[in-house]
Amino acid sequence: MLTLRVHKQLAEFTLEVDVTCAHPVTAIFGPSGAGKTTILNLVSGLMRPDSGEITLEDIPLFHAEKGIDLPPEQRRVGHVFQDDLLFPHLSARQNLAYGYQFLAPSERKFHPDAIADLLELTALLDRRPALLSAGERQRVALGRAILTSPKLLLMDEPLAALDRELKDRIMPYLRHIRTDLGIPMLYVSHAVGEILQLTEQVIALNRGRVLAHGNFSSIAHQAQILPLLKTRGFEGE
Amino acid sequence: MILPTSEEYTVLALSLKVGVLCVVISLPFAVSLGWVLARKNFRGKLLLDGLCHLPLVLPPVVVGYLLLLLLGRRGFLGHILSEWFGLQIAFTWRGAVLSAAVVGFPLMLRAVRLAIESVDPRLERAARTLGAHPLRAFVSITLRLAAPGVLVGCLLAFARSLGEFGATITFVSNIAGETRTLPLAIFTYINQPDGEAAAARLVVLSIILSLGALIASEAIARKMKS
Incomplete structure (x- = not known):
């Protein structure tokens, strides 16, 4: 289980995230520049939050008040x-x-x-x-x-650079990893179609804020999510 | 006689010793500073860059004189080294190595810095997420990928040391068997009556040596790139 409660000032906005990911695969979706990659970099230790804490399976990876900040090589987090x-x-x-x-x-x-x-x-x-x-x-x-x-696999739009056919060929491997290897994943994409092939659990992000968090079917109708789906949510699909 | 005389051997051996040691001594500094200049942004970076490149634009005689002021027997550092450690730098082969290293350093640094800059810094970050400690990630990824450029830097510094004259003669003088490297020996012969033939032989030796170093480094660099 990953607990993420972080604050990070970025050039264009402030990233403010407070979520707990308990499912095998949690996807973060949102438009380009929403802060998705930043979240992954904070978890893997490539970026440092201004404040807050990040805990993975009860082990603190980062804790501002306690002065804990594990370097990337000690976090046991895979980053694709x-x-x-x-x-x-x-x-x-x-x-x-x-x-x-x-x-x-x-x-x-x-x-x-x-x-x-x-x-x-x-x-x-x-x-x-x-x-x-x-x-x-x-x-x-x-x-x-x-x-x-x-202990956790971070996937930063791993299929974004691939064409449709290749995406379809790689997706089964990702499902293998989820189902057979049992490695929890935090999966970032701006393509909802791609996400739904892996999980229903999503975090919708825009300009550094979590708009909604939960089962996709239960949040998709929310007023703040619909614009993301209509304008850019299905980009690349 | 085609084979070098014993005097020529002495000059050649000293030049090679100075060249190799100059590269060995400069390399750790060039790699560390090259990394700092390529990857870090900080106040005073421009000044540090300028200071590192200063020996490239200063007349070598000035470099030699400054070294003499600093490391001569009465110089601040020279005094300490001599009194505390019994170590003489000025007018010894060690001084010849140091003059060559100082003058050749900017060439090595420039090549190393450009080579490090050409490596995608994200590769090192990826290595960190895979469990590599910072130094391990740097050596196994960035330095390995920059190796052909680093080798070019080594060759440039080596070649520069073979040709080094002004700083050397000012700082360590022209002492046969101690500080008389190839250019200084050629200079000595040219100034002697009937020395031209001997000078010509050393000139040919210099050309063979420099060309050999160029070809060898090119071959190694190609092998590294493949």
Whole structure:
């Protein structure tokens, strides 16, 4: 369970979030520039809140009053970026093993071969990222994050850079991760259609504020959510 | 005789020693400062950048004289090093290394900084989220990707040290077997009657050495990029 109560002054608005994510997959949706990526960066430790606290499975990752601020490498949070950010000088196999190598054997929940098999990467393992397609690269990025045996997987519009066909091909892998590997996810997207294939639990965000939080079908009719759905909510679908 | 004489060997060995040590000493500073200048924004960054590049635009004689003022026997630092540690810098081969390092440093720093700037900083952030400590992330990702540029910086500093003359002769003089590197030896021969043939041999040696270093570094850089 992730508890997020943070305040962060950004250039254009103040991010003010107070939510608890208890479901296997919680999605954050909202228009571009709503603060979605910032939330993920705050959770993974790449950005620092001005105040508040972030707790994951009862372990404080950040607590302003207590002076706790775990560095990213100690948070055990996997982060999949919109651009895959694979290491260009390493092969797919070495990319997959990058985070895995830092784990003590007792902390390793998954084996690289099993994850490569699950994501259908086995035949591509010796290739450098430059020789992989966009979809293949994103699958390697996904596998790389999973192999750190994270307590939470942050997905920052992982399908945004892919075309429709590729999105449809990767979605089953994401459902595999949710259902078979049991890693909780915080999934960011501005495409509601994509989100609903993974979860019903959503946080609607706009200009740094949580407009609604809960089951999509129960919040979709709310007056403040409808404009997001009509104007930009289905962008990319 | 095509083979170098023992005197030429001495000059060559000293030049290589000075060149290699100058690179080895400068590299950690160039990488740290290159990283700071490439990745950090702070007050006084422009001034630091200017100070680091100063030896590039100052006449080498001025650099040598400043080193002499600082590290000569009566200089502030030179006095301390000599009294406390019995270490002599001025008029020794160590001084030759230092003059070459100071004069070549801006070239190395510039290459290293550009190489680090060309690496996407988000890659290092991704490495951190995968569990890498900051230093590990820097070395395994940024420095590795910047390696061809860092190598170019090393080569530039090495080549500059092979050619270093003004700062060296001012700071450590021209002592055979101690501070007489290739350019200083060539200068000495040119000033001697009948020294032209010996100077010409050293000139050829300089060209072979510089060309060898260029080809070797290009080959290594290509291998690193592939």
